[in-house]
Amino acid sequence: MADPEPNTGHFARLDGAGFPRFAAGTVWLVGAGPGAPGLLSLLGYYALGQADVIVYDALVGEAILDWANPAAEKIYAGKRGGKPSPKQAAISSRLVEWAREGKRVLRLKGGDPFMFGRGGEECQTLTDNGIPFRIVPGITAGIGGLAYAGIPATHRDTNHAVIFLTGHDETGAVPHGVDWQAVATAAPVIVMYMAVKHMAAIADQLMTGGRPASDPVAVVAKATHADQSVVVTTLGGVGGLAERGELPTPAIVVAGPVVNYRDVFAWREQLGGEATLG
Numbered sequence: 001m002a003d004p005e006p007n008t009g010h011f012a013r014l015d016g017a018g019f020p021r022f023a024a025g026t027v028w029l030v031g032a033g034p035g036a037p038g039l040l041s042l043l044g045y046y047a048l049g050q051a052d053v054i055v056y057d058a059l060v061g062e063a064i065l066d067w068a069n070p071a072a073e074k075i076y077a078g079k080r081g082g083k084p085s086p087k088q089a090a091i092s093s094r095l096v097e098w099a100r101e102g103k104r105v106l107r108l109k110g111g112d113p114f115m116f117g118r119g120g121e122e123c124q125t126l127t128d129n130g131i132p133f134r135i136v137p138g139i140t141a142g143i144g145g146l147a148y149a150g151i152p153a154t155h156r157d158t159n160h161a162v163i164f165l166t167g168h169d170e171t172g173a174v175p176h177g178v179d180w181q182a183v184a185t186a187a188p189v190i191v192m193y194m195a196v197k198h199m200a201a202i203a204d205q206l207m208t209g210g211r212p213a214s215d216p217v218a219v220v221a222k223a224t225h226a227d228q229s230v231v232v233t234t235l236g237g238v239g240g241l242a243e244r245g246e247l248p249t250p251a252i253v254v255a256g257p258v259v260n261y262r263d264v265f266a267w268r269e270q271l272g273g274e275a276t277l278g
């Protein structure tokens, strides 16, 4: 049977009522998802069309910005090409200033604003300054990015718990507040953000804590983007790959038995496709 023609007419309904008002002098912190533009939420799409100022990060898919209000001022606030990033405090205080000028301010962040995204720090500054704000959650790379690699974060045959952790603290070092011994065995699945740089040290900590070297590991880079790549290895092998510079970034590293589902669930490679939004 031939594929039916896509029904695009219903997109007009997005312009209708029912969305919350994006009031002047307020800030919306919006998660853009892991990259593929189609993974932006409807509220995020709506907000892009309303905003006067859009402050976006490095990991926001460029094509998403094409949906912005053409009159909006777009300001890049991420780090790219090794250039230092604007200080977090400076970004937060600019958000306050724009809001005080009566602008509708959209802070667009990769993935979900509250998942290793410093959304909490920006909310704190907005709260301290009496600026009303709204959070629009996004699809986090550690769940949606894995899904694009055919790896479910949970499966009832393998795990009833997941750990999310970051491989970097604010100084760039391996986070010292993590109880690696406990983390190593607390859940069958560990999803790691910003972990490639310190992967060898992290893998060693997890193995010292009792996780087997044979634990399956996948490294999903540029997840959901057109140039997504996936490396499947083991906990014993991943540190060496990182040290030899063989792991592309930005990447999510996942350890645990769910990695094996990729053998059969690698839907993106199986479907192929020409779509640009997803």
Ligand code: SAH
Binding pocket: 034, 035, 059, 109, 110, 111, 112, 113, 114, 115, 116, 117, 139, 140, 141, 142, 145, 192, 193, 194, 195, 220, 221, 222, 223, 224, 225, 250, 251, 252
């Ligand atoms: N708030 C974001 C995470 C920001 S921290 C979220 O919810 O996804 C930045 C880290 O997220 C990167 O170093 C990488 O580990 C991960 N990341 C973000 N986007 C990614 C993508 N498209 N593919 C793989 N990893 C990604």
